[in-house]
Amino acid sequence: xxxxxxxxxxxxxxxxxxxxxxxxxxxxxxxxxxxxxxxxxxxxxxxxxxxxxxxxxxxxxxxxxxxxxxxxxxxxxxxxxxxxxxxxxxxxxxxxxxxxxxxxxxxxxxxxxxxxxxxxxxxxxxxxxxxxxxxxxxxxxxxxxxxxxxxxxxxxxxxxxxxxxxxxxxxxxxxxxxxxxxxxxxxxxxxxxxxxxxxxxxxxxxxxxxxxxxxxxxxxxxxxxxxxxxxxxxxxxxxxxxxxxxxxxxxxxxxxxxxxxxxxxxxxxxxxxxxxxxxxxxxxxxxxxxxxxxxxxxxxxxxxxxxxxxxxxxxxxxxxxxxxxxxxxxxxxxxxxxxxxxxxxxxxxxxxxxxxxxxxxxxxxxxxxxxxxxxxxxxxxxxxxxxxxxxxxxxxxxxxxxxxxxxxxxxxxxxxxxxxxxxxxxxxxxxxxxxxxxxxxxxxxxxxxxxxxxxxxxxxxxxxxxxxxxxxxxxxxxxxxxxxxxxxxxxxxxxxxxxxxxxxxxxxxxxxxxxxxxxxxxxxxxxxxxxxxxxxxxxxxxxxxxxxxxxxxxxxxxxxxxxxxxxxxxxxxxxxxxxxxxxxxxxxxxxxxxxxxxxxxxxxxxxxxxxxxxxxxxxxxxxxxxxxxxxxxxxxxxxxxxxxxxxxxxxxxxxxxxxxxxxxxxxxxxxxxxxxxxxxxxxxxxxxxxxxxxxxxxxxxxxxxxxxxxxxxxxxxxxxxxxxxxxxxxxxxxxx
Numbered sequence: 001x002x003x004x005x006x007x008x009x010x011x012x013x014x015x016x017x018x019x020x021x022x023x024x025x026x027x028x029x030x031x032x033x034x035x036x037x038x039x040x041x042x043x044x045x046x047x048x049x050x051x052x053x054x055x056x057x058x059x060x061x062x063x064x065x066x067x068x069x070x071x072x073x074x075x076x077x078x079x080x081x082x083x084x085x086x087x088x089x090x091x092x093x094x095x096x097x098x099x100x101x102x103x104x105x106x107x108x109x110x111x112x113x114x115x116x117x118x119x120x121x122x123x124x125x126x127x128x129x130x131x132x133x134x135x136x137x138x139x140x141x142x143x144x145x146x147x148x149x150x151x152x153x154x155x156x157x158x159x160x161x162x163x164x165x166x167x168x169x170x171x172x173x174x175x176x177x178x179x180x181x182x183x184x185x186x187x188x189x190x191x192x193x194x195x196x197x198x199x200x201x202x203x204x205x206x207x208x209x210x211x212x213x214x215x216x217x218x219x220x221x222x223x224x225x226x227x228x229x230x231x232x233x234x235x236x237x238x239x240x241x242x243x244x245x246x247x248x249x250x251x252x253x254x255x256x257x258x259x260x261x262x263x264x265x266x267x268x269x270x271x272x273x274x275x276x277x278x279x280x281x282x283x284x285x286x287x288x289x290x291x292x293x294x295x296x297x298x299x300x301x302x303x304x305x306x307x308x309x310x311x312x313x314x315x316x317x318x319x320x321x322x323x324x325x326x327x328x329x330x331x332x333x334x335x336x337x338x339x340x341x342x343x344x345x346x347x348x349x350x351x352x353x354x355x356x357x358x359x360x361x362x363x364x365x366x367x368x369x370x371x372x373x374x375x376x377x378x379x380x381x382x383x384x385x386x387x388x389x390x391x392x393x394x395x396x397x398x399x400x401x402x403x404x405x406x407x408x409x410x411x412x413x414x415x416x417x418x419x420x421x422x423x424x425x426x427x428x429x430x431x432x433x434x435x436x437x438x439x440x441x442x443x444x445x446x447x448x449x450x451x452x453x454x455x456x457x458x459x460x461x462x463x464x465x466x467x468x469x470x471x472x473x474x475x476x477x478x479x480x481x482x483x484x485x486x487x488x489x490x491x492x493x494x495x496x497x498x499x500x501x502x503x504x505x506x507x508x509x510x511x512x513x514x515x516x517x518x519x520x521x522x523x524x525x526x527x528x529x530x531x532x533x534x535x536x537x538x539x540x541x542x543x544x545x546x547x548x549x550x551x552x553x554x555x556x557x558x559x560x561x562x563x564x565x566x567x568x569x570x571x572x573x574x575x576x577x578x579x580x581x582x583x584x585x586x587x588x589x590x591x592x593x594x595x596x597x598x599x600x601x602x603x604x605x606x607x608x609x610x611x612x613x614x615x616x617x618x619x620x621x622x623x624x625x626x627x628x629x630x631x632x633x634x635x636x637x638x639x640x641x642x643x644x645x646x647x648x649x650x651x652x653x654x655x656x657x658x659x660x661x662x663x664x665x666x667x668x669x670x671x672x673x674x675x676x677x678x679x680x681x682x683x684x685x686x687x688x689x690x691x692x693x694x695x696x697x698x699x700x701x702x703x704x705x706x707x708x709x710x711x712x713x714x715x716x717x718x719x720x721x722x723x724x725x726x727x728x729x730x731x732x733x734x735x736x
Contacts, residue, residue: 139164244341315343438458475563522584652683
């Protein structure tokens with residue numbers, strides 16, 4: 001079996017014998033110095049003892065001294081002292097270096113330029129050498145890069161940038177600024193950075209003959225850099241850009257990518273070039289991207305983006321732009337890819353679309369609930385009338401009671417629909433969340449059973465809120481029941497309350513919730529959790545993951561509607577296998593200067609049975625015949641005289657023709673031709689003190705916001721029972 005080839009190594013040769021001794025050479029400088037010293041000593045001796053030497057000897061010594069001095073000067077004038085050697089050699093190397101180089105002082109002035117610098121930049125208008133800040137183009141991009149270089153030089157930091165030359169169209173150079181002295185001197189070196197085609201299969205360009213060993217990908221890429229460094233590449237300016245930038249070949253192979261590109265796509269930034277762009281995208285996005293790249297012509301940049309999604313595990317979204325750099329003989333191409341992260345924008349659009357859909361479904365549910373309330377009013381009302389006339393021993397009594405019970409259950413479902421559509425009647429009061437949670441915790445413990453532990457954590461000094469305590473109790477009940485069903489083997493249900501300030505609201509990151517002060521209620525369980533694909537659907541009506549017959553799908557829909565109608569916000573967070581938490585944000589109640597301070601709600605006390613019979617004349621206006629007939633019979637049984645009309649025009653005729661007093665007007669709000677508010681306006685021109693009760697399947701709040709509403713009226717929502725109708729009439733007449 002063949003073994004992998006090992007890289008060739010070159011062993012160090014063994015030393016078999018000592019190196020030969022260098023031949024002895026006389027140093028002329030030392031000889032001249034010695035000769036000069038001897039001549040000086042001899043001259044001194046002749047001066048001190050002139051009798052020891054004749055005139056000839058004196059002349060000979062003087063000549064030797066002069067010759068030694070001349071020889072020493074001539075030899076040392078062309079040599080370097082030890083201190084001068086590095087500086088002279090460094091200067092000579094820079095002069096001979098073909099790479100343009102300039103050295104600037106701390107104040108930015110030129111201390112040195114080599115001939116290569118003068119060949120590239122010439123001379124300044126004043127005749128001197130060109131400064132680094134004056135040799136490059138004046139466009140905004142180049143100026144910004146040049147500023148970073150100058151700033152780095154001032155801070156004595158090394159930096160590199162790619163700049164465009166002045167006066168040479170499309171000419172880019174690589175500039176490196178390096179501090180070289182404690183006094184602030186900076187070396188500026190300029191190398192060519194003009195783009196050339198990458199050396200790839202099927203692409204024309206300069207070729208190099210190299211020998212490459214097979215090493216890990218990072219090392220192999222470093223070895224192959226000479227092949228592509230002369231071609232298209234990402235400038236260093238874009239490495240830290242917030243936009244993803246990459247270069248790919250015709251097959252989608254990435255051979256250059258910046259940090260943002262790796263972050264958006266989820267690729268390893270150190271190994272991004274191992275992946276194909278199409279491997280990072282989902283199938284649909286990969287097909288659209290491939291089609292867009294194929295359609296581009298040479299030098300063309302796509303105007304319209306491609307909305308792309310990435311492989312499972314990377315939930316980011318992005319817009320992809322592309323530009324084709326050069327053709328390929330093999331049918332491929334080199335493309336520049338640009339990615340703009342749109343994850344936040346997509347999340348906002350999804351939330352907005354979900355809100356719009358919920359509003360549309362809510363309007364539909366409200367319309368259905370209105371019509372259904374009329375039917376339930378008749379069904380439940382006549383069932384009550386029959387039960388009052390049927391003794392308990394009658395065999396039909398049980399059947400009538402089942403009809404009434406079923407009708408009440410149907411009315412409960414309609415209330416949930418109205419809660420979801422935010423069209424139910426609320427009775428808001430200023431209340432304490434701490435008291436609310438404490439009051440309902442007893443009921444919640446009975447609902448969740450013994451296998452689920454209820455833990456309550458109250459916040460301190462909670463702000464008051466304005467809400468309907470009964471409806472908020474229904475919110476807690478629905479969430480608790482769902483939590484119980486999510487913990488079939490038992491677990492813990494935790495209720496928490498706390499204040500959320502303006503600063504904390506901003507940190508929450510909920511784009512659809514305005515900043516402000518809120519009181520937050522958390523309902524957390526340790527159940528099975530909600531899958532991510534279902535998390536965005538849980539508030540939709542009739543959506544349920546429970547088995548058939550174990551849920552209507554209106555529980556969370558009504559929770560959503562109650563919270564939204566109260567002016568609050570609710571956000572779920574869940575992880576499969578770890579549980580779910582619902583966070584409810586209720587606005588802090590602050591009494592205005594003009595309004596009277598609201599009183600805290602108090603628990604209702606049981607009332608003794610009261611007499612609901614009465615006297616007086618009532619005008620009843622209802623376009624639904626069955627509802628009108630039931631109401632007439634119910635009021636007549638309690639002793640009232642009832643005038644009935646099926647519409648507004650008929651009711652006006654009765655007001656004009658009736659000779660006696662009319663004590664109360666009961667009218668439906670929505671009627672054909674003339675609706676309830678228009679009827680009341682016309683009647684009060686005749687009888688200004690007439691008391692009014694409106695009945696409707698819509699919410700009282702929606703009617704109160706109408707510009708045509710009367711100043712003083714009472715409201716009774718449908719479906720109403722016999723007792724509710726007679727009690728309301730009794731209260732209004734006694735109050736008058």
